Amino acid sequence: MDKKKRNIIVVLVIGIGSLVAAIAFVAWMWSYIGDYIVFKKDSVNTERFIEVAKEEGFEVNDAIEDYADYDYVVEATRADESEGKMTVRFLQVDSKESAKASYEYIVEGLQTGSVSEGGYGKALNYAWCELYEHVNEQYYYLAYVEDTCLFIEGREEERESIEEFVKKLGY
Numbered sequence: 440m441d442k443k444k445r446n447i448i449v450v451l452v453i454g455i456g457s458l459v460a461a462i463a464f465v466a467w468m469w470s471y472i473g474d475y476i477v478f479k480k481d482s483v484n485t486e487r488f489i490e491v492a493k494e495e496g497f498e499v500n501d502a503i504e505d506y507a508d509y510d511y512v513v514e515a516t517r518a519d520e521s522e523g524k525m526t527v528r529f530l531q532v533d534s535k536e537s538a539k540a541s542y543e544y545i546v547e548g549l550q551t552g553s554v555s556e557g558g559y560g561k562a563l564n565y566a567w568c569e570l571y572e573h574v575n576e577q578y579y580y581l582a583y584v585e586d587t588c589l590f591i592e593g594r595e596e597e598r599e600s601i602e603e604f605v606k607k608l609g610y
Contacts, residue, residue: 481584481609482564482584482587483608483609485531488608491607492527496521497518497519498521506530513532515530516529525600525604529588530589532588538586539566542568542583545581549570549572566582566583567580571595576594578597578601580605
């Protein structure tokens with residue numbers, strides 16, 4: 440075999456080997472992080488929110504009167520944990536744009552003084568953010584998915600319970 444053919448075979452073997460290695464690496468990485476990467480979420484409706492909140496022992500109340508000045512709020516529900524450890528507000532609004540604007544307004548309003556950001560994420564139709572207020576030891580979880588908003592406030596030590604609630608809700 441002449442030198443030119445041998446070089447072509449070597450280049451092909453190295454190229455194919457590199458491609459197989461890259462595919463194997465991506466598959467291996469996906470097995471670890473695939474559950475955490477979501478590009479689009481399905482929103483839940485008020486009935487599903489109420490169902491999950493009641494299953495978790497929350498007292499659930501209609502809160503539309505609290506948002507009477509906001510014509511874009513279609514439905515508003517408030518759920519309070521029985522021992523007062525956390526409060527959850529769920530809003531159904533008239534559009535994804537209204538949900539995003541409400542979410543951003545609340546996040547910006549909280550990001551002052553002693554509040555610092557924990558985790559956050561964004562994708563096609565949703566965003567979420569964790570905030571900590573260290574002075575009062577408060578933890579906030581805020582999210583929007585499509586045309587819904589979820590705002591949770593609780594003590595910092597309730598973070599795991601809040602995360603479990605959010606996961607059960609699908610947010």
